[in-house]
Amino acid sequence: MALVSASAQAAALNGEGWRQVAELALALVLSAAIGMEREIRQKNAGLRTHTLVGVGAALFMLISKYGFTDVLEPRLIVLDPSRVAAQIVTGVGFLGAGIIFVRRDAVRGLTTAASIWVTAAIGSASGAGLPVLAALATGIYFIVALAFPVLTRRLPRSATAISALRVTYPDGRGILRAVIAETTSRGFAIDDMATEPISQLPGSPGADTRRVQVTLHVHGRHPVTELAAALSELPEVHAVLATDANAIDE
Numbered sequence: 001m002a003l004v005s006a007s008a009q010a011a012a013l014n015g016e017g018w019r020q021v022a023e024l025a026l027a028l029v030l031s032a033a034i035g036m037e038r039e040i041r042q043k044n045a046g047l048r049t050h051t052l053v054g055v056g057a058a059l060f061m062l063i064s065k066y067g068f069t070d071v072l073e074p075r076l077i078v079l080d081p082s083r084v085a086a087q088i089v090t091g092v093g094f095l096g097a098g099i100i101f102v103r104r105d106a107v108r109g110l111t112t113a114a115s116i117w118v119t120a121a122i123g124s125a126s127g128a129g130l131p132v133l134a135a136l137a138t139g140i141y142f143i144v145a146l147a148f149p150v151l152t153r154r155l156p157r158s159a160t161a162i163s164a165l166r167v168t169y170p171d172g173r174g175i176l177r178a179v180i181a182e183t184t185s186r187g188f189a190i191d192d193m194a195t196e197p198i199s200q201l202p203g204s205p206g207a208d209t210r211r212v213q214v215t216l217h218v219h220g221r222h223p224v225t226e227l228a229a230a231l232s233e234l235p236e237v238h239a240v241l242a243t244d245a246n247a248i249d250e
Helices: 002-013 020-040 047-066 081-098 110-127 131-152 175-185 225-233
Strands: 101-103 106-108 164-170 190-196 211-219 237-244
Touching: 002 164, 020 047, 020 110, 020 131, 047 110, 047 164, 081 110, 081 190, 110 131, 164 175, 175 190, 175 211, 225 237
Parallel strands: none
Antiparallel strands: 101 106, 164 211, 164 237, 190 211
C-alpha cells in the first residue's frame, strides 16, 4: 500500500495522475457539448473543431502547470503558468478570425468564432483545476446560444438591418417590375439586386419555361417575412425565400 501511495503521489507531482486525466476528460465532455450544438446548426466549426480546441487548451494548461517540474530549481528556475494561458488566448484568436467572413456588407461567423474562444476558455479552466467555473461557463454558453435568439427576435427591428430575398419566377413576363413595386410600396429600400438563370432538368414540370432567380438585399422597419408572403402571392411567382437579419444565427 505504501508503494502504491508513493507512486500515485509521484505521478500527481509529474502531472500524469488520475486528477489530470479527469480534468482532460472534463474538457472533452464540455467542449464536445458546445461542438454538438454547433454541429446541429450545421456550422463550419462543429463537433470535432470545438472538441479539439477545448481538449488542446486543457492540455496546454496541464503542460504549463506540471510539464516543467523536472527542471524547476528553488531560487534559480521559476515557473509562471499564466504565460501559457495568455498564449492560448492569442492562438485561438487566429483560429476564430479564419471563420469570420464578410459578404455584401453582412458579417457571418461571429457567433461561431466566439464559441471557439469560449470553448478554449472552458478547456483552460478544466485544465487549471476549476471544474465549477468550467461547467458554469458551459451552461452560460447554452443560455446565450439557445435563449438569446428568442429574445433578440422580440426586440425592435433596426431600419438599417439588411435582409435577403430570393424570388423565382419565369423570365420575360415583366414580373421583376411587380416585385420591385411591391417591395418599395411596403416601405423597404433595395440595397442590392442580382439575377441569375435557373437550370432545370429535361422533362421536369415547366422545363420548357426559362426561370430566373433574383436576389434582393433590402432593409426596412417591418419584418421581411411579411414582404415575402406578399411577394409569394404575386401572379406567376414560383418561390420566395427570405432571410431575416434578426433571425440569422452566425
